[in-house]
Amino acid sequence: MKLLIAVIGGDARYLELIRQLQATGNIELNLVGYDKLEQGFTGLNQTEFEELDVEELDIVILPITGTDEEGRVETVFSIEEICITEEWFRRLKDKAVVFTGIANDHLSDLTTKTNTTLIQLLDRDDVAIYNSIPTAEGTIMMAIENTDYTIHSSRVIVTGFGRVGSTVANKFAALGAKVSVATRKSADLARITEMGLTPIELNKLPEHTSECDLLINTIPAMVITKESIQSLPSNAVIIDLASKPGGTDFDYAKQRGIEAILARSLPSIVAPKTAGKILADVITQIITKEKESLGWI
């Protein structure tokens, strides 16, 4: 039996996802919100949202951004406005699974109310770690573009040693930067030392920023405070990778004339194809591995 999958909306990353799903056997794909993209996508079922066989769908793939607070879905490749309602979710069969990148309260509420299985891809460790690679490469690109010195030999402090922080620290070290990592956890400080990098206790960050050319934040909390920015050299650059609104006192950085950049969605900017492949790989893995537990036999 073929799995019936609807991809509803999405950006450039989804082109690779669609390509890869298409290559997977035993799947029937319905694309909604791709009408501007006829070339190269012939042979695929482009469907109007209203014409979907909702009751028959096994899998629904929403955009990375999920829905907005009114249930609207982002469609980069269409002018069609798509809005997903509680009634719509109720029409899905019990065993249907909905994939999204992230979920706001609205989407979470709807799926809870309607008892719909929702998989938030960006919440998954595997996706976050794979995505940290294009994020780190985008950070490298921004560092090269926004400084007049090489990454090699420059003094880099990374705040946070989670999925993104450790990848970023690794890559900058691989390019010859002198990398320190600031974090709270003692096990992380030990690992940072083991890796040959310099550990910094996060609460002592302000004591170290005077020796810093590039300050890269990955912690989604106010950690790059006035105290830390105060002692940065004047040509230092702050790159904040934490999700909006970042973890930097941008007002104070501006006041001091320190360049501070809040980076947005680097994977989709620097490597949409890879970012799509990551999602496709994980979705395909989930479909394959969890076929039984999800009742798709």
Next chain:
Amino acid sequence: MKLLIAVIGGDARYLELIRQLQATGNIELNLVGYDKLEQGFTGLNQTEFEELDVEELDIVILPITGTDEEGRVETVFSIEEICITEEWFRRLKDKAVVFTGIANDHLSDLTTKTNTTLIQLLDRDDVAIYNSIPTAEGTIMMAIENTDYTIHSSRVIVTGFGRVGSTVANKFAALGAKVSVATRKSADLARITEMGLTPIELNKLPEHTSECDLLINTIPAMVITKESIQSLPSNAVIIDLASKPGGTDFDYAKQRGIEAILARSLPSIVAPKTAGKILADVITQIITKEKESLGWI
């Protein structure tokens, strides 16, 4: 006795060079061609070209580009036109030394005729190796900007394993690319293998390009021929780092719709400060080490 140094012309890289020379003791600096740059350079002697005490100069530093075929010197920070003549070189004292980045026939002829010591910085191994670092970082930046996939996991072929080729191969491998290096020399092929990279006999390059996402040339000869371009995947990118006109059949690449970029002077674009520091370090080293042999005691 103070060394009298004249810096005549130059671009952004020379600001760092000047800053560093200024910090060196026992030197008197005369700047020619920096009149647009008063701010931040106060305290330095800005001189008109005609007012230089040519007979007293110990060291003359020309721009990286040397002179053009008429002896004109590039002055990015001035509208003054400066032309260096045979008579001018004759006025220099015997032990004076002239630094330049590169020398064309005109400059070589002039200095030979007038028996002037000319040091071509970019000819030196140390400078070329230091410069290969910003060159490689610029290549990384271009690769990230011009592809929709990550460097990580991508298939990279570097042609040439000289000063630039080996640095580029190293850096891309450090970022997780699958790097092959194509070269003629058997010792290089051995070293490439030792480094954990894949060696390719240069004349067999066309047999390998079908498995290549990024083709980076560092050989200043026509090596990326029609045969090699023919089998590249359609979304592959060629970055040619060899000096003008590069080593790529750009016409054929264009015809096939393959993106091929001739990169120009990456150190001065991506890291003028580091590039200036490299020159400053080497000039300072030469001045310090070879003081005696050059008669500066």
